[in-house]
Amino acid sequence: MQPDPRPSPPADAAQSTTKPVARIYFACANRYITVLDGRPDGSIARCPQCGRSNRLPPRTETSGDRFFEIAC
Numbered sequence: 001m002q003p004d005p006r007p008s009p010p011a012d013a014a015q016s017t018t019k020p021v022a023r024i025y026f027a028c029a030n031r032y033i034t035v036l037d038g039r040p041d042g043s044i045a046r047c048p049q050c051g052r053s054n055r056l057p058p059r060t061e062t063s064g065d066r067f068f069e070i071a072c
């Protein structure tokens with residue numbers, strides 16, 4: 001009796017958790033950027049056009065993405 005060759009389980013099977021992100025539309029750059037949104041005190045989003053840093057409001061949810069529009 002020969003052992004069955006089994007495929008190894010997918011490596012990402014245990015990594016089903018996705019990090020929350022914040023999507024920000026910068027009006028002055030006319031671009032969307034995505035930043036990791038894991039900081040409870042508010043993540044920093046930097047405008048790709050003028051370089052101004054904007055602190056996002058603190059998270060109240062534990063999961064889910066957020067969307068912001070910033071005009072700097």
Ligand SMILES: [Zn+2]
Nearest residue numbers: 028047050072
């Ligand atoms: Zn800007």
